[in-house]
Amino acid sequence: MDPERSNPNQNNPNRGHDGDKPKTNGWAALTIAILVVLAFSTIFNTVSNSQYTQTTWSEFRDAMESNDLSEVEIRPDRIVYMTKEEAKKPPKEQKACFTGLPYSLDLMTFANELDAMGVKVDEQIVEDNSTIMMVLYYAGMLMLSFFMIRMLMKRMGDGGMGNFGKSKAKVYMEKDTGVRFADVAGQDEAKESLKEIIDFLHNPGKYAAIGAKLPKGALLVGSPGTGKTLIAKAVAGEANVPFFYISGSDFVEMFVGMGASRVRDLFQQAAKVAPCIIFIDEIDAVGRSRDSRFGSNSEQEQTLNQLLAEIDGFDSTKGIVCLAATNRPEILDKALLRPGRFDRRIIVDRPNLQGRLDTLKVHTRRIKLSEDVDLNKIAQQTAGAVGADLANLVNEAALRAVRNGRKAVNQEDLLVSFETVIAGSEKKNTVLSDMEKRLVSYHEIGHALISALEKDAAPVTKITIVPHTDGALGYTLYLPEEEKYLSTKAELLTKLKSLLGGRAAEELVFGTVTTGASNDIQQATGLARNMVALYGMSEELGLMAAASVQNQYLEGQAHMDCSNETAALVDQAVQRLLKEAYAGSKQLLTENRGLLDEIAEYLLIKETITGEELMAFIHAAKAPRLEEAENAE
Ligand code: ADP
Ligand code: ZN
Numbered sequence: 001m002d003p004e005r006s007n008p009n010q011n012n013p014n015r016g017h018d019g020d021k022p023k024t025n026g027w028a029a030l031t032i033a034i035l036v037v038l039a040f041s042t043i044f045n046t047v048s049n050s051q052y053t054q055t056t057w058s059e060f061r062d063a064m065e066s067n068d069l070s071e072v073e074i075r076p077d078r079i080v081y082m083t084k085e086e087a088k089k090p091p092k093e094q095k096a097c098f099t100g101l102p103y104s105l106d107l108m109t110f111a112n113e114l115d116a117m118g119v120k121v122d123e124q125i126v127e128d129n130s131t132i133m134m135v136l137y138y139a140g141m142l143m144l145s146f147f148m149i150r151m152l153m154k155r156m157g158d159g160g161m162g163n164f165g166k167s168k169a170k171v172y173m174e175k176d177t178g179v180r181f182a183d184v185a186g187q188d189e190a191k192e193s194l195k196e197i198i199d200f201l202h203n204p205g206k207y208a209a210i211g212a213k214l215p216k217g218a219l220l221v222g223s224p225g226t227g228k229t230l231i232a233k234a235v236a237g238e239a240n241v242p243f244f245y246i247s248g249s250d251f252v253e254m255f256v257g258m259g260a261s262r263v264r265d266l267f268q269q270a271a272k273v274a275p276c277i278i279f280i281d282e283i284d285a286v287g288r289s290r291d292s293r294f295g296s297n298s299e300q301e302q303t304l305n306q307l308l309a310e311i312d313g314f315d316s317t318k319g320i321v322c323l324a325a326t327n328r329p330e331i332l333d334k335a336l337l338r339p340g341r342f343d344r345r346i347i348v349d350r351p352n353l354q355g356r357l358d359t360l361k362v363h364t365r366r367i368k369l370s371e372d373v374d375l376n377k378i379a380q381q382t383a384g385a386v387g388a389d390l391a392n393l394v395n396e397a398a399l400r401a402v403r404n405g406r407k408a409v410n411q412e413d414l415l416v417s418f419e420t421v422i423a424g425s426e427k428k429n430t431v432l433s434d435m436e437k438r439l440v441s442y443h444e445i446g447h448a449l450i451s452a453l454e455k456d457a458a459p460v461t462k463i464t465i466v467p468h469t470d471g472a473l474g475y476t477l478y479l480p481e482e483e484k485y486l487s488t489k490a491e492l493l494t495k496l497k498s499l500l501g502g503r504a505a506e507e508l509v510f511g512t513v514t515t516g517a518s519n520d521i522q523q524a525t526g527l528a529r530n531m532v533a534l535y536g537m538s539e540e541l542g543l544m545a546a547a548s549v550q551n552q553y554l555e556g557q558a559h560m561d562c563s564n565e566t567a568a569l570v571d572q573a574v575q576r577l578l579k580e581a582y583a584g585s586k587q588l589l590t591e592n593r594g595l596l597d598e599i600a601e602y603l604l605i606k607e608t609i610t611g612e613e614l615m616a617f618i619h620a621a622k623a624p625r626l627e628e629a630e631n632a633e
Contacts, residue, residue, distance in 0.1 A: 029153060033146035037138060052080065052098045060099045064117070072114055073122040076134070077101060173269070174243045177233040184227060184234050185362045185387070186355030190220070190346045194235050197321050201239035201275045204319035215344050216311055217322040219283075219337070221329050222348030225388030228325035229281060231348060235323065236277040244270055244278045248285030248324075251303045259286065259303030267310040267320075275319025283324035283342075289333045304333060311341050350386055353379055359387050363394040370408040378414050381461065393421045437604060439506060440465045443516055445600045446505025449592060450585050451498040452611075452618055464608040489537050492527065496581035497588070499524040504586040505596060528577040532570050533560065540573035541566070595621045 063069055063083055070087035073080040080098045087094065114121050181191055200207055200214045207214055220228040229245075236243035246266060251259040270278050280286075286303050314320050324342055326332065336342050351359055357379040364375065382390065394409075396417030401409045448460045487495075503517040531537040533547040546562040546569075560567055589596055599617050603609050 029146055029150045032149050033142055036145045036149070037141050040141070041138070052096050055097045055099045057099050057102060060097070064114070064119075067117060069114070069117070069119045071120045071122075074101075074107060074111065172245050173273075174233075174236070174245070176240070177237045177243045179230060179233040179237040181234050181238055183362060184230055185358035186351045187227060187231060187348060190231055190348050191234075193344065193346050194218070194231070198235055198239045201235075201241050201277070201319050201321060204275060204317055208317040213340075214316055214321075216314070216316050216320070216340060217324060217342040218344040218346055219329065219332075219342040220323060220325045220346050220348050221327065222325075223327050223350060223386060225386035226348045226350060227387040228348050229279065230387070232277065232279040232323045232325070235321075236279075239275070239277070241319070242273050242276040244276060246278075246280055248280055248282040248287065251286045251307075252300060257299075257302060259299060260306035263303060263306040263310055267314060270320055271314065271318065275321075278320065278322045280322065280324040282326065283336075284326045284328045284331055287324075287326075287332045287336045289331055304336075308335055308341065351390075356382055356385065356390060359390045360394065363391050364409075367394065367398050368408040370406075370410040372411045373409065373414065374411060375414075377411075378418065381415075381418060389421055393417050396420050437465060438600075439510060439514060440516065441604045442505045442509050442596070442600045443502040445596060445603060446501040446503075446585070446589060447498055447520075448501075448614055449505075449596055449599065449618075450501035450588055451494070452614055453588060453592065454494045454497065460614060461611045462608065463603060463611075463614065465603060466607050489531070489535075492531055492535075492537070493577075493581065493584075496524055496527060496577065497585040499527070500578070500582045501585045501589065504582060504589055505600075508586060508589050508593070509596070509600075524578060524581070525574065528574045528581075529570070531577065532573040533562075538573040538577065540569050540576075546570050592621075 060079065060081060063081070068083045068085070069081055070084045071082045078098045078101055080096050082094065082096045086096070111121050184191065197214070197218065204214075220231060222228055233243055244266065246262075251262055266278065270276050286300060286307065288300065288304075311322060322342075329345065332342075349355075357375055360375045360379055364373075378393075382393070385393075393414065394417075397409045397413035400413045400417055401407075404413075406413075444463050444465060448463050451460060499520050500517075502520050503513060506517070507513055529547075532541055534545060534549070536543040536545065544562075544566075546566050547560045560570070562570070595617060598621075599609075599614065602613075602617070
């Protein structure tokens with residue numbers, strides 16, 4: 001979403017620390033490896049020794065002279081042997097003895113002597129290369145443990161844990177973000193509430209002198225892509241202080257305690273360069289409520305505790321301000337929101353028409369636009385889009401202009417990229433069979449005709465049956481006449497009809513139904529459910545709400561909160577609404593069957609038609625009817 005964020009390493013001066021670490025790390029690892037190997041070999045020897053009984057050389061000599069030996073194994077440092085008595089026992093109970101090797105002993109003569117007595121001598125071990133094998137064995141062990149320890153230390157180093165390497169993995173700091181409030185379009189309320197923080201960062205002394213306590217943190221709340229990061233950067237830019245960025249998900253680590261130590265590091269670094277801004281993106285990843293309803297765990301809890309401790313701990317007169325972003329404020333731990341912590345909440349909304357226009361203006365500042373460009377129109381078409389979508393749209397348009405060898409972006413570039421960004425890109429080479437095309441054509445006209453015929457529906461701007469990469473085989477773009485915050489019941493009912501119009505046309509014309517309408521059905525069901533459970537628009541439930549909105553900043557998904565009986569009632573009401581809407585749209589299409597055929601056939605040939613073309617058909621069809629009516633009078 002944010003191109004500047006995708007590669008934080010570039011902006012991370014701290015990364016450089018890794019460069020001078022390996023040498024010291026290497027020596028430390030080697031020392032540890034040697035210690036580990038030594039420890040292991042000692043343990044190994046002790047264990048193996050315990051399987052043997054130690055005897056003196058003379059005891060061994062005695063056994064040898066009285067011909068008591070059954071087997072002898074000569075090792076570089078000892079003689080291992082078994083008496084005949086032991087050899088008779090079952091293998092599990094046998095116990096071998098060992099004794100030291102006198103310096104003066106000539107191994108070859110000794111071995112021959114034993115051989116002559118008929119004692120079994122293990123030849124292989126007598127061979128000299130055993131020493132080389134030992135050396136190789138130890139060297140191998142040493143290398144293996146050396147690399148394993150190196151790897152471990154590297155991992156721990158990333159977390160900035162203990163004494164090993166303090167590279168602050170994913171925190172990145174920008175001395176100057178280069179972003180100003182002028183780069184943030186709209187969001188005036190958010191900017192207003194942040195002005196005080198900027199003033200504070202400029203001159204913390206002024207506030208300290210009076211004894212005023214400034215908030216240590218503020219929570220930016222809004223959907224993804226609405227510009228929370230951008231605003232935080234702008235605050236840093238306006239105040240001319242460094243900006244620390246970390247994402248809550250970076251705190252969530254495999255090892256317990258790692259996240260907490262990262263938090264500590266972050267605040268330590270920040271304290272060194274204060275005044276500064278610390279920005280924690282997606283704080284819900286770490287600040288999730290600790291009652292286990294949302295699935296917290298001990299690592300997350302530790303990290304959160306550390307975060308709380310750091311926020312309480314830092315001296316706000318130094319000028320550290322902690323901004324955090326989330327789109328799910330309701331799942332945050334209450335402790336985070338207490339006074340003195342993130343007690344200010346700043347809403348970053350989806351932009352309205354003016355906001356979208358401003359955002360488009362900001363992003364087209366450095367782009368050459370040809371004269372036909374009308375940003376107002378684009379802003380009108382993009383209701384619901386967030387800042388990131390619009391930035392993306394402008395960039396796509398510029399790329400398209402370059403691809404087509406033009407020197408400036410024109411309106412068509414913007415319109416086409418709008419569809420690329422919003423509806424996936426046009427894929428001319430996807431081949432549909434003729435039958436499928438007919439079906440899609442009727443389906444789309446079904447939608448469009450209903451909304452055009454019903455007065456209350458938004459007029460369509462464009463209908464197409466050119467398949468898009470997101471899998472939609474065709475679509476109808478609606479243009480809302482003005483920004484709407486309230487909808488009447490009649491409008492919603494019309495919307496339901498229009499949503500089901502595609503399916504109705506299919507059934508009416510082809511007598512069959514297809515899978516193509518699944519998305520429509522889902523949308524219609526969602527809308528009907530909201531009408532019943534949230535807006536009190538059904539007779540069955542009346543004014544009772546059966547659901548509550550869980551998260552108004554994300555998708556506004558409602559979740560049912562009522563008894564099972566009521567839930568069943570809601571389902572019934574939803575079903576009735578859908579049934580009635582479907583019947584309504586089928587009836588409307590039946591009445592206008594001629595019009596439906598005419599426009600669908602036209603779309604089949606043209607593949608894309610505009611809203612004006614559609615309206616022309618409708619007006620042409622209505623005109624004679626009006627005449628008839630007049631004549632009849
Ligand atoms: P968030 O942090 O809310 O997910 P970002 O701040 O990362 O969103 O926004 C991503 C990009 O979208 C920004 O870098 C910017 O290019 C663009 N953008 C978002 N909101 C605005 C805005 N109000 N004005 C200008 N550009 C915006
Ligand atoms: Zn449809």
